[in-house]
Amino acid sequence: MEWMAWTWPTAIFFIVIASLLIAFTVLAIRFPETPRVGILRIETTRGDRLFITLLGSAFINLAWLGLISGPQWGALIVCLVFAAAVFRWV
Amino acid sequence: MEKTVNHKAWLLVLPVLVLVAFSAVIPLMTVVNYSVQDSFGNNVFFWVGLEWFHEILTSERIHNALGRQLMFSAIILAIEIPLGVFIALNMPKRGIWASVCLVLMALPLLIPWNVVGTIWQVFGRVDIGLLGHTLAAMGIDYNYTQDAFDAWVTVIVMDVWHWTSLVALLAYAGLQSIPEAYYQAAKIDQASRWAVFRYIELPKMQGVLLIAILLRFMDSFMIYTEPFVVTGGGPGNATTFLSIDLVKMALGQFDLGPAAAFSIIYFLVILLISWVFYTVMTNLDKREGA
Numbered sequence: 001m002e003w004m005a006w007t008w009p010t011a012i013f014f015i016v017i018a019s020l021l022i023a024f025t026v027l028a029i030r031f032p033e034t035p036r037v038g039i040l041r042i043e044t045t046r047g048d049r050l051f052i053t054l055l056g057s058a059f060i061n062l063a064w065l066g067l068i069s070g071p072q073w074g075a076l077i078v079c080l081v082f083a084a085a086v087f088r089w090v
Numbered sequence: 091m092e093k094t095v096n097h098k099a100w101l102l103v104l105p106v107l108v109l110v111a112f113s114a115v116i117p118l119m120t121v122v123n124y125s126v127q128d129s130f131g132n133n134v135f136f137w138v139g140l141e142w143f144h145e146i147l148t149s150e151r152i153h154n155a156l157g158r159q160l161m162f163s164a165i166i167l168a169i170e171i172p173l174g175v176f177i178a179l180n181m182p183k184r185g186i187w188a189s190v191c192l193v194l195m196a197l198p199l200l201i202p203w204n205v206v207g208t209i210w211q212v213f214g215r216v217d218i219g220l221l222g223h224t225l226a227a228m229g230i231d232y233n234y235t236q237d238a239f240d241a242w243v244t245v246i247v248m249d250v251w252h253w254t255s256l257v258a259l260l261a262y263a264g265l266q267s268i269p270e271a272y273y274q275a276a277k278i279d280q281a282s283r284w285a286v287f288r289y290i291e292l293p294k295m296q297g298v299l300l301i302a303i304l305l306r307f308m309d310s311f312m313i314y315t316e317p318f319v320v321t322g323g324g325p326g327n328a329t330t331f332l333s334i335d336l337v338k339m340a341l342g343q344f345d346l347g348p349a350a351a352f353s354i355i356y357f358l359v360i361l362l363i364s365w366v367f368y369t370v371m372t373n374l375d376k377r378e379g380a
Contacts, residue, residue, distance in 0.1 A: 003133065005129075005135045007126060010123050010126060013122070029097070043373070043376070051365070055358070062147060066147035066148060
């Protein structure tokens with residue numbers, strides 16, 4: 001595994017993503033749901049909303065890094081607000 | 091009929107998962123690990139945090155490459171999609187000539203990228219190439235190795251030559267699926283040629299055209315081999331697109347950290363665009379099916 005050049009922060013990052021995926025898979029099996037149509041006018045399931053949240057969060061972090069030179073945890077707060085909005089309205 | 095629910099079937103997907111993990115997920119994880127570190131070789135790494143991402147996002151060199159890349163994709167889409175549709179509309183619908191046309195159209199698609207690049211590299215040369223030599227004989231000052239505009243024209247014409255067939259074949263397949271009754275109804279209504287195209291053919295081609303736009307956009311956005319073989323990214327940086335710049339950074343300069351950060355941003359952009367296209371397409375299908 002040495003060749004992969006692991007660091008603790010990246011390991012934690014991947015553990016969080018993997019845990020989210022597992023949690024949402026278990027949720028989908030235990031509590032099946034019907035897709036709903038939100039403000040984007042597309043059908044989404046919980047998994048879709050998680051994908052939109054993660055992809056959106058990546059761009060929020062990049063935008064924060066490129067445009068605003070504040071501390072990066074600021075972007076994380078924006079991401080959490082974004083995630084709540086996606087799960088509520090999309 | 092009642093659907094059988096058996097989650098054990100998921101075990102059958104396991105080999106694919108292992109394969110994808112080995113060929114895509116683990117390398118991608120390694121790229122993420124590289125993107126936050128610096129290395130001088132020998133597998134020794136130093137933590138730098140998000141520095142490389144900041145450098146890439148504020149780098150004028152990357153902004154310029156991205157600008158060129160978007161311009162290239164926009165130009166080839168603006169040419170290939172209407173041209174492909176136009177060719178499909180004019181192809182014979184049945185008979186021997188339909189088969190001849192299909193085979194001829196499919197030919198450029200069968201040629202590997204590096205061969206296409208080599209063909210055009212020679213074809214455009216002023217000293218020995220048919221195109222370059224002919225243009226020079228006509229008194230046109232054309233030299234793709236020295237003039238940025240000529241290099242762009244060559245790369246774009248090459249892409250149009252290579253890939254318009256794909257759009258044409260997809261559009262042709264869309265046209266073939268329109269029942270004859272639609273055209274008969276249009277004839278009874280004395281619809282003009284334009285009206286037939288606008289209200290029958292274009293809506294029926296919508297699905298395949300979206301696929302064509304998606305495929306051509308993704309492919310042109312990731313283009314590497316053809317411009318690399320023809321112009322090598324030059325003259326200067328005139329045809330250095332994103333992937334050419336990425337390879338220069340990763341292999342030419344051995345800047346693994348910045349190149350990894352660059353790859354991740356590149357990947358995210360492609361992921362976003364693919365998702366948008368996929369969502370639009372599946373929703374279109376659902377609306378048509380409803």
